[in-house]
Amino acid sequence: xxxxxxxxxxxxxxxxxxxxxxxxxxxxxxxxxxVLPRHAPLLAGLERGVVEVHEDxxxxxxxxxxxxxxxxxxxxxxxxxxxxxxxxxxxxAVLKERAATAGEAEANFLNAVISTL
Amino acid sequence: MxxxxxxKMRINSVxxxxxxxxxxxxxxxxxxxxxxxxxxSGRPYADRMRSVTASLASKANVNSAPExxxxxxxxxxxxxxxxxxxxxxxxxFNGSITRQTRSExxxxxxxxxxxKLLMVxxxxxxALRREFGKHFIDSLEGVQGTSVAxxxxxxxxxxxxNGFANGDFDVCTMIFNKFVxxxxxxxxxxxxxxxxxxxxxxxxxxxxxDYEPEEDELLESLLPRILSTQLYSALLESxxxxxxxxxxxxxxxxxxxxxxxxxxxxxxNRSRQAAITNELIExxxxxxxx
Numbered sequence: 001x002x003x004x005x006x007x008x009x010x011x012x013x014x015x016x017x018x019x020x021x022x023x024x025x026x027x028x029x030x031x032x033x034x035v036l037p038r039h040a041p042l043l044a045g046l047e048r049g050v051v052e053v054h055e056d057x058x059x060x061x062x063x064x065x066x067x068x069x070x071x072x073x074x075x076x077x078x079x080x081x082x083x084x085x086x087x088x089x090x091x092x093a094v095l096k097e098r099a100a101t102a103g104e105a106e107a108n109f110l111n112a113v114i115s116t117l
Numbered sequence: 118m119x120x121x122x123x124x125k126m127r128i129n130s131v132x133x134x135x136x137x138x139x140x141x142x143x144x145x146x147x148x149x150x151x152x153x154x155x156x157x158s159g160r161p162y163a164d165r166m167r168s169v170t171a172s173l174a175s176k177a178n179v180n181s182a183p184e185x186x187x188x189x190x191x192x193x194x195x196x197x198x199x200x201x202x203x204x205x206x207x208x209x210f211n212g213s214i215t216r217q218t219r220s221e222x223x224x225x226x227x228x229x230x231x232x233k234l235l236m237v238x239x240x241x242x243x244a245l246r247r248e249f250g251k252h253f254i255d256s257l258e259g260v261q262g263t264s265v266a267x268x269x270x271x272x273x274x275x276x277x278x279n280g281f282a283n284g285d286f287d288v289c290t291m292i293f294n295k296f297v298x299x300x301x302x303x304x305x306x307x308x309x310x311x312x313x314x315x316x317x318x319x320x321x322x323x324x325x326x327d328y329e330p331e332e333d334e335l336l337e338s339l340l341p342r343i344l345s346t347q348l349y350s351a352l353l354e355s356x357x358x359x360x361x362x363x364x365x366x367x368x369x370x371x372x373x374x375x376x377x378x379x380x381x382x383x384x385x386n387r388s389r390q391a392a393i394t395n396e397l398i399e400x401x402x403x404x405x406x407x
Contacts, residue, residue, distance in 0.1 A: 030330060069339060
């Protein structure tokens with residue numbers, strides 16, 4: 001049985017992801033860092049970037065966040081982000097449409113998402 | 118004495134009012150479900166944000182902690198953020214907020230403080246404009262409604278933060294209606310600056326966290342977020358409470374209209390009966406005279 005850690009990604013509107021994962025890579029303000037089970041407790045500020053969920057050495061989920069905070073404990077990773085978009089289900093046309101009508105900060109983030117897709 | 122035709126018209130007019138209130142009630146009920154869901158699904162973020170900030174704040178150095186957390190040492194100028202609705206016809210919803218604000222302003226002024234007001238929602242700002250218009254620093258509309266956007270909360274929180282940084286006020290409190298259940302709303306006062314953060318529970322306090330970047334720097338970047346989060350959840354709660362209040366008010370109005378219709382119908386039938394009896398008496402007495 002592979003050890004896992006509980007990943008939670010919450011935005012103000014809802015809980016985006018909630019599942020057991022083997023490893024997650026998070027964009028910290030002082031650089032990317034990976035979180036494995038039994039990680040030392042850590043509270044880290046996050047930058048805009050992609051949260052990557054790793055399973056068996058492969059990336060299974062990629063979620064773009066617009067900065068936030070990560071609360072890491074031995075058994076869990078909680079990522080709080082004001083904006084987050086799952087890159088797997090994101091649709092370029094829909095994002096472009098939203099970016100055109102959204103406010104400045106939102107549009108800025110959406111354009112960043114579009115450029116990474 | 119109203120004629121039969123007048124009564125008929127009254128009944129019809131009450132009937133159409135009843136149709137409107139019944140429709141409004143159903144619309145509010147449908148929207149309430151969505152607003153309630155939004156308020157509930159917004160809670161995890163707010164809760165986690167609060168617990169993270171609390172654990173960080175408990176370890177922060179008192180002397181170097183940001184002013185947003187510990188205050189700037191003064192309490193001469195108070196800013197009240199008043200969250201009401203943009204629309205009426207929701208029972209005592211706006212009235213109770215207005216009343217609470219008025220008494221809060223009176224209390225603070227009685228203590229010799231200066232009061233400033235930031236109004237969110239049209240109804241309450243309309244009600245207080247004549248009295249306290251000169252204390253308004255801003256009044257916002259169209260923030261609530263069926264869908265509350267997080268970016269709106271961020272905008273308001275930026276206004277508040279800039280004001281605090283410029284020394285426009287020392288203490289900031291928010292007044293809003295909290296959604297308890299479909300028939301109760303509770304007026305809640307939350308102090309935003311200095312941040313009122315409940316202490317962490319014991320199990321959390323024991324953990325030795327690493328911080329990246331340093332505690333103070335992290336706290337500095339977290340406090341604006343927690344402010345936006347608090348505003349956002351207040352807006353969500355207030356929208357749900359508004360719809361709940363409207364639903365109850367319209368339900369009462371529909372029932373009252375029903376009662377009025379029953380009473381008017383009784384009067385109408387009685388007058389019709391009286392008219393018939395009169396006619397009969399005339400016919401019979403006419404026949405007897407011959």
